[in-house]
Amino acid sequence: MASEIEVFYDGACPVCSREMAAVRRRDRRGRIRFADFTAEGFDPAAVGVTREALMDRIHARLPDGSLVEGVEVFRRIYAAIGFGPLVALTRLPGVAHLLDVGYRLFARNRLRLTGRCHDGACELPPPPASRHA
Template sequence: MSNHLSSSSHKVEVFYDGECPLCLREIKLLKWLDRKNRIQFTDIAADDFNAAEYEKTPAQFMDEIHGRLPDGQWIIGVEVFRQLYSAVGLGPLVWPTRLPGISHALDFGYQVFAKNRLRSTGRCTKETCEVG
């Protein structure tokens, strides 16, 4: 597995949980929209995925969506979605999400989702959802 985007045509790499039903719906839509192959999709649930190759822990990848730009810059949360939808040509729909009130609401909504993702998709275990 490469620690770099595999093609200069990729605009963003997304690290997604391939075992999350809600996440997979979004990824399937993005793959369908990505007709110019601008997105590199990396499944963090794949058997051969090794978080350490990216100098991150599995928990970091599981806590919230991660993305990486061609220059190696990491992005997380709602910004990943902005970059993904811009990469597939939906930039005009993305810019309003940067407006202060909308941006804060989206960030809050995503944080609530990310914190409860395993519970809401029926994937809680004693290790993943138990409060310490």
């Protein structure tokens, strides 16, 4: 069975890695393809966005090649593992707004919140080394 969604996540983020591990355990039908964009050899050009955009917010690719990002990615992956009724609640106007705001705050502060800032600076980490280097 082909995957329903390919999710691009920050594998160097402890919170992000735990979340994707929990989703992976529940993905018994293999509907989700997981891609850690911090892994060695990952090429963001294959996604069609910059590394900075991937670091800015979570992205996913649908079978037709279109991209979704932010909270919509979580809706899609949770629907793929059988949480459709819960996902429907996240689309309610007030709930959707709160989730969007909360996710943007987390994503913007993810490096600081996960202890990946040094000397008061939260700079984008260097890209992983290529296997061909």
